[in-house]
Amino acid sequence: MSAIEWGYSVLPARTMDLDRNDLGPVREMLEEMPQFGACIACGGCTATCTAGNLTSFNFRRVHTLVRRGEYTGAWAEMNKCMLCGKCRLVCPRGINTRGVVRLIKRKLGDY
Amino acid sequence: MVQTFYSGFVIPFIVGTSVLFAVIIYKYVRWMVRLPRRDKLKVWHGLFSVATLKGIWECFTECLLHRRIWRVNPLLGYMHTAFALGWFLLIVVGWVETIAYLGLRFVPLQGHIFFDYFTQDMDHGPRWGINFEVVMDVLLLYVLSGLVLAVFKRFRSRAMGMKRTTKLTLGDRVAMTSLWFVFPMRLLAESFPSQLPLWWGYSIALGVFFVAMPFSRYMHIFTEVPLIFLRRWGITSEAGREKSFDHFQLEACSRCGICIDPCQLQRDAGMRNVQSAYFIRDRRYNRLTRYVADNCLLCGRCQVKCPVGLELDTLRLGSRHSLSGTPSNGRFNYACDVDRSRGEGRVGYFAGCMTLLSPKILRSMERIFTAAGEQVWWADRDGGVCCGRPLKLSGDIEAARDMMRINAELFRNHGITTLVTSCPICLRVFREDYNLDGIEVLHHSEYFVRLLSDGRLTLKPGGTEKMTYHDPCELGRGCGIYDAPREVLQTVGTLVEPAETRDEALCCGSSLANMAVENSSQVAIAQAVGRAFEATGAGEIVTACPLCKKAIARGTSLPVMDLAEVIEQHLA
């Protein structure tokens, strides 16, 4: 490596590259729980979220990222969930949101 | 023959019996050794106590008479009693018979069992004034009458008052088939004692049954006995982990299938493989899936009916912990200093997540507190930390305990002496898992009863409007609170009960305990519950749980209200 003090470094790309991302785990998740794919991103879950009321936890955003193969941090985020179940009560698509939380935690513990 | 008590045909019987006792002893010793120290101490303390005597009596009433099954289903009760008591008496009377004819001398096991073969040459006339032949034949007929019912049940369970009966494993099939042959073969062999092939048949049936027995559901015949004593001595299963004691519970399950019919997932949502009998079977044979472990409302309806009194919900929670529990890792540290409480008072009110989604209940509680002149500390009016029960129900018990500590600390910091909650889910966890010494925990129904009896609240008597009451699982079967809400409701209206009520009450179907159920099944159950309430002719459904309220409302056109709302409407 060079000894040059550049004062900056090459910024990592923010782009989600679906070709490079490993979509295997998310495919498995969808197979196990097809309703995971039925989200219409209304955000009701996040609005009512007990944990989201206290932290930056955004269930809608995190699971959308997971859908795109962006797993980093998903497990840690999902760990903030208290499983209280309010999100499921407001979900207009009737998704077992708590099941989604546990599925993500189970499948992505390694990421 | 009497001298040797040996013939070739006894070999299957001897082998079977040896295997049976070897396996049973191996299992029991292993399980006992692995009991935690605390449980072992309980055994020593209980052994020479009145609990043991009570256990003996229970063994008689339950293992032989099957009193609890009789209560649920008399036909089924008769079947079980016929098998258990009949066979037991056959053995006891058989021994007496041996003594009566051969005197007090050593007779090997096969001598008792195949008595008629070995004593073919003897005179079988009455001894001691008892016609043993007739007695034994009557007993055998009694058992056979049970057998007829058993066969009938296998093919026509509905006629036995059981809509569904359990599906069998291979071990079950082998054991059951051989068992079905045991008594008819005995009848034939004893009727024609000189026919050796019949004795061979009888011996083989017994041998096969005994070998298959410890690996089949018939293991329950023996295991129920140690279970009864261990339970009497105070040993229980735990929600937070799987224990050695669990094995006694698992193998004491006869898979009688009584748990299947009450299961609403079965009768309203068409699920056929998740009921307690199947859960226990799967766990016993190490093939439990997350789906089965998670797919239970933990409503407790089957547990109430279980003739063996198994801790079905606790066993399932233990499995969930093993399958899905993760270390806490301080994951809720972010909530440690959260205090969004409001107000001041010795009485604290904890709405809980579900009530926070039900503003009508909140408003009613507020008005009732005002009417009663109560100074209230609102623990979570602007959101707070969940009570922890949902997480516990998912199997994540360590993390749930962190949440419980956070809330308990919050309660103590504000110096309350009474904690009222309108949510039975929170109530149950406050009572069962929280350490809230010095704080009395009340469900709002209990609190209302107290306000009324203290004269702090007066209600306008209601009209003639009939209302019906739904027992929330966590409140009724969970905390044993059935009367408080009814007492309150009776002061303002006419209460009509649905067909299944109190400890048999239906579950709303949206229980937080079910981690796997799909929306369509929840709706199907809610609709069935709705129909049950509509059949009462009541004009409104009252419940005492915010979640039940929301869940039932999805399945009926009748108004569904929380107890607090009803009271608020009738405030004088």
Next chain:
Amino acid sequence: MKKIIVVGGGPAGMQAALSLVAEGLKPVIVERSGALGGKLRDWHNLFPSMTPAHEVLEGMTKQMENAGVEVMLHTEVEGLTDGGVLLMEGKKLEGEAVIVASGFDIFDARLKEEYGYHIYDNVFTTVDVERMLNKGEVALHDGSAPHGIAFVHCVGSRDEKVNQKHCSKVCCITGVKQAMEMRQLFPDAEIYNFYMDIRMFGPGYEELYQSAQQDFGVNFIRGRVSEASPTIDGRLQIKAEDTLVGRPLKMTVDMLVLIVGMKASSSNEKYALPLSSSGFLTPRDLFSGAVSSDLPNVFYAGTATAPKTIGESICEGSMAAEKVSEYLKSRK
């Protein structure tokens, strides 16, 4: 008895003619092309019930034959005259009333250059896909099966850059429908729908959408594709923002399907009647006068006035016929 002129022989025009016959009137259909049916002839299965388009078309043409409706094919209307319409080469066709059912044009996807239609081989439009489905030959340019398919919603809809401010209404559900058809044809393909909004206004549409998500495993990504570029292995790289997570996204696919919108028919200008900003004919009002024009004897039916489904167009055909009948009675 004077004739009632129906301009356009698509679903709306055909139904208008049939209903006119039922009212005891004598319609004549003036159709620019060589056959009746309009664009319905190109469609495969119709959303949301997946009814084969030819069934609907054959049902209507059979009725037309039975009713003996007069049809002038290969005849283009050049404008309105006092007592009828002006045809090609200065010919006139007289009629007591005119129903304009001249339909819409399909948006020319080449105008959205950045998507590379007619530039890259494997960029198709939904119209191409319908034709391929009809032929039973859905495949990439080289005849192979696609493994990654992306649908781009709102191509030529809700886009001021191509003077198409309006929503074309049927594209969302078309995208959903074709994605499901693709799933059936290519069970192992990854299928993506890039949308700005999903507008499921019709009966059974939302259910179809949910089924596409849940049962057919179609991925929906909220974000407009900005551009398509070729990759070294002959695939297409597309870029969009996943607006639901606020991050840009890129991926390569084998097949890009542009869900093209409805453009106002270029013939609308010939009638010298008011046009909306997108060029559709403006009905007298959007409520009780939805099939009436500013002229007492001129009526509208179908997509001449706005994007509509086939069912709605047929419905308007009937409605226009009824209004013609009312108009004739009021004159007596």
Next chain:
Amino acid sequence: MKRSSWREYEKEIAGDHYYYARSCIRQNFFPGSEATFLRIMRDVLGKDIYDDPRHTSCTGIGYHTDIVPLDTTMAVVARQFALMTEAGYENMAVSCITSFGLYTEILETWHEFPETEARARENLFKATGREFKKPANIAHTSDLIFHNREEIERQAVRRLVDATTGEPLKVVEHIGCHYAKIFPKSGIGGSEFPYVLAGMVEQWGGQVVDYPERRHCCGFGFRNYLVQVNRGFSIANSRKKLESMAPYKPDMMVANCPGCAMFLDKWQYALAEMENVTYGADGRGIPVLTYEEMAGLVLGYDPWDMGMQMHQVDVEPLLGKLGVRYDSEAKYLGRGGKFIGAPKPAAVNAFSGDRIYRIKH
């Protein structure tokens, strides 16, 4: 690629008599390119082009970094127009993409908001006493080369092909953002498929590489580069392009924008130092040429006369491939054979030491 759509975006280009507006960056980093342009225009094409020492920067850099207010910029631009008017010209040939974009933008603004033009005229007159006529035609100098690409081909001594195999060279073309992304109609081929450089490459025998990030910005973006902390963003964009073109193994890049040519070239050195990654078939970088240099090579000009020794990525391998004869000893000799100094060898220099880098393909 079935592409003819560029023909929908053709523009009026004046045939002769140009007022030349130079580029700040090019004068400093590629001075040879502007000289080559004038040489081609005058010697090869026989055009009249006036190179005016009095004109100034257009303020584009200051304008796009929000340092120079719009009114000031308009006054400066008005002065350039006044100088052109005074010199008796009405066609502008602009060397810089940003200037070209800025002049186009200002003319468009004056057209849409005539009061801004009046104000600019007033300000200019107050400050300098000058008046101006708006140019009849504005073209970027790459437009002029494109316009005359056939004539250049006629006078060419070589084509853009590998001299030994005869295979066309793979050329990545990069168009400055301000060329057509602001007003697609102002560029040949529009903004999606600009044809101005591709047209030259194809005309002179090369093969244009159509790679996914072809339209992406080079990353220069004034504020991104000029503020040090933002340079990480700038270089990340250049890398994105380099990564995207690498699999095609291009022989060279050609750019028509001063900043792009500079950054696509110099960031390759920075990336080699920062990330140990080099591009190009042999891992010695992908040479970046201006279109004048490309035209000059086709016309047989001496690379050192065109200032190609100023490049960060060495051009010698490319010259070898093209069969250009050059005196390697003369690379760093200036006017009169004076040594002008040589840079230290770096990873992207063809003849540098033995450092091994990961080569990206």
